[in-house]
Amino acid sequence: xxxxxEAGGLHDYPMKVGSMLLTMVDPNPGFEKAYNRWYERDHYYxxxxxxxxxxxxxxxxxxRSLKDLRWPAGDTAVADPTxxxxxxxxYWIEAGHHAEWEAWGQQTVAWLxxxxxxxxxxxxxxxxxxxxxxxxxxxxxxxxxxxxxxxxYDGIVALWSDARPGxxxxxxxxxxxxDGAYDRLMAGSGIEIISSxxxxxxxxxxxxxxxxxPAGGPERLVQLLFLRGDVSAVLDRxxxxxxxxxxxxxxxxxxxxxxxxxxxxxxxxxxxLW
Numbered sequence: 001x002x003x004x005x006e007a008g009g010l011h012d013y014p015m016k017v018g019s020m021l022l023t024m025v026d027p028n029p030g031f032e033k034a035y036n037r038w039y040e041r042d043h044y045y046x047x048x049x050x051x052x053x054x055x056x057x058x059x060x061x062x063x064r065s066l067k068d069l070r071w072p073a074g075d076t077a078v079a080d081p082t083x084x085x086x087x088x089x090x091y092w093i094e095a096g097h098h099a100e101w102e103a104w105g106q107q108t109v110a111w112l113x114x115x116x117x118x119x120x121x122x123x124x125x126x127x128x129x130x131x132x133x134x135x136x137x138x139x140x141x142x143x144x145x146x147x148x149x150x151x152x153y154d155g156i157v158a159l160w161s162d163a164r165p166g167x168x169x170x171x172x173x174x175x176x177x178x179d180g181a182y183d184r185l186m187a188g189s190g191i192e193i194i195s196s197x198x199x200x201x202x203x204x205x206x207x208x209x210x211x212x213x214p215a216g217g218p219e220r221l222v223q224l225l226f227l228r229g230d231v232s233a234v235l236d237r238x239x240x241x242x243x244x245x246x247x248x249x250x251x252x253x254x255x256x257x258x259x260x261x262x263x264x265x266x267x268x269x270x271x272x273l274w
Contacts, residue, residue, distance in 0.1 A: 001136055001137070001177065001180070001182060001183050002134060002135070002136050002137075002177050013146075015055065015094065015146060016094070016095040016146055017055055017092040017093065017094065017095060017132055017145060017146045018093060018094060018095025018096060018097070018098060018131065018132055019092075019093045019095075019098045019129060019130060019131050019132065019200060020090060020091060020092055020093065020129065020130050020132070020197060021048070021089075021090070021091040021093065021105075021127075021128075021129050022088065022089075022090050022091075022126070022127070022128060022129075022130060022158075022222070023088070023089050023124065023126075023127040023211075024079070024084075024085035024087070024088045024124070024125040024126045024127065024212070025039075025085065025086070025087050025088075025089075025122050025123065025124050025125060025127070026084055026085060026086050026087070026122065026123050026125060026273075027086065027087075027121060027122050027273075028121040028122060028123065029274065030121075031121035031122070032270040032271070032273055033267050033270045034119075034121070035087075035119060035121065035122055036087075036262075036267055036270050037267070038119045039059070039087070039089070039119070040059065040262070040264065040265075042117065043112075043117070043119070044057060044059065044089065046108075046112060046117065047105075047108060047109060047112055048089075048091050048105075049091075051101055051104045051105060051108065052097070052100055052101055052104050053093055053094040053097035053098075053100060053101045054091060054092075054093060054094075054101060055091075055092040055093065055094050055146070055149075056091070056092045056147070056149040056150050057089065057090065057091040057092070057149060058089070058090050058149040058150075058261065059087060059088070059089045059090075059261070059262040059264075060087070060088045060089075060090070060155075060156055060259035060260065060261055060262060061086060061087050061088075061259060061260060061261075061262050061269045061273075062085065062086055062087075062088075062257060062258065062259050062260075062273075063260075063269055063272040063273065064272055064273060064274055065272075066231070066232070066257075066258050066259065066260070067083040067086075067257075068083070069232060069235055069258055070082055070083060070255065070256060070257045070258075071239060071242075071253070071255075071256050072253065072254070072255075072256075075254050075255060076213075077160070077162075077213065077254040077255070078125075078126050078160045078213050078254050078255040079125050079126060079213070079255055079257070080125070080212075080213065082255065084123075084125040085125035085126060085257070086273045087262075088156075088158065088259055090149060090224070091149075092146070092149055095132075098129075098131075098200065102129070123210075123212075124210060124211045124212040125212045125213065126160075126211075126212045126213045127211040127212055128199060128211070128214070128215035129199070129200045129215070130197035130198060130199055130200060130215070130222055131197060131198055131199075131200050131201075132145070132195065132196075132197055133169060133170050133173045133196040133197060133198055133221075134173055134174075134177065134195075134196055135193055135194065135195040135196065136177055136182040136183075136186075136193070136194045137192065137193055138183075138186035138187070138189075138191060138192045138193070139192065142192055142193065143192060143193060143226075145193055145195050148193055148195070148226050151226070152261070153192070153226040153227060153228060153261065154190075154227065154228050154229055154230075154231065154260065154261060155227050155229075155230075155231030155258060155259060155260045155261065156224050156225060156226055156227065156231070156258070156259050157191075157224075157225040157227070157231065157234065157235070157238050157256060157257070157258050157259075158222070158223070158224055158225075158255070158256075158257045158258075158259065159221075159222070159223040159224075159225070159238075159242065159253055159255070159256050159257075160216075160220065160221075160222050160253070160254045160255045161220075161221045161222075161223070161242070161245070161251040161252060161253045161254060162216065162219045162220055162221070162251060162252055162254060163219040163220075163221060163250065163251045164249055164250060164251060164252070167219070167250055167251065168198075168218050168219055169196070169197075169198040169218060169219060169220055169221035169222075170198060170218075172221055172245070172250045172251050173196040173221060175250065176245065176250070181241065181244070181245070182194050184241075185225075185237060185238070185241045189227070189233075189234050189237060190227040190228045190229035190230075190233065190234060191225050191226070191227045191234055191238075192226055192227060192228065193224075193225070193226040194223060194224075194225050195223065195224045195225075195226070196221060196222070196223050197221075197222040197223070197224070198218060198220060198221065198222070199215035199216050199217065199218075199220055199222075200215070221251060225238065231258040231259070231260055232258065235256075235258060238256060239256065242256060
């Protein structure tokens with residue numbers, strides 16, 4: 001559930017995440033190691049982390065075996081084909097400062113690419129920006145969403161859904177939280193946080209590359225589930241949750257995708273993508 005800001009008598013703090021950049025990408029076959037090293041050792045920092053009001057970042061990977069667990073099969077609204085997108089990088093941007101960060105990002109990406117700091121042998125599946133709607137925790141004194149990327153979670157499940165007519169991403173998130181659906185999903189599992197996001201109202205333009213599928217509109221609900229332990233162990237309950245959301249007439253899932261955290265500084269997983 002969503003706990004009060006001072007749950008358990010704890011004080012709240014002013015550093016808050018307000019928006020995120022999520023970029024899901026595939027290296028071209030044969031360039032897996034080169035891509036992993038370029039992104040991790042150059043672009044992760046030069047293209048994102050040194051930017052103003054960039055709070056934190058993390059990288060995640062889907063091996064072939066994890067891609068085979070995605071659903072619904074054949075839905076290409078987010079990933080085309082459904083198993084596209086081996087790596088996901090996620091960044092938190094400080095609340096109230098998205099415009100400043102975005103202006104820096106557009107200038108910086110243009111400079112990097114014009115100075116030979118890009119990487120041509122890759123394909124974006126889905127790279128977009130999203131505003132935070134809210135987050136629910138399994139535990140009363142759980143990890144705040146603001147520091148989740150730094151908390152070394154073992155895995156995430158990323159969900160992209162579209163609200164049914166008469167609903168929006170915000171209303172679906174609020175209804176699921178109020179109904180206890182998040183509590184039921186997390187109870188007794190390794191899932192500690194469910195965060196909900198919607199596309200930013202004014203997406204960036206004039207990018208130097210194709211960024212893949214569009215973010216969607218106010219109906220698009222993107223959720224990141226942060227968990228400890230084996231990500232595959234929670235997928236049955238996550239699938240049951242998405243089916244219940246659809247049965248309630250609230251939203252339909254377009255992609256449910258598990259990822260594990262990359263092992264920073266190594267080439268772990270680069271030979272397991274296909």
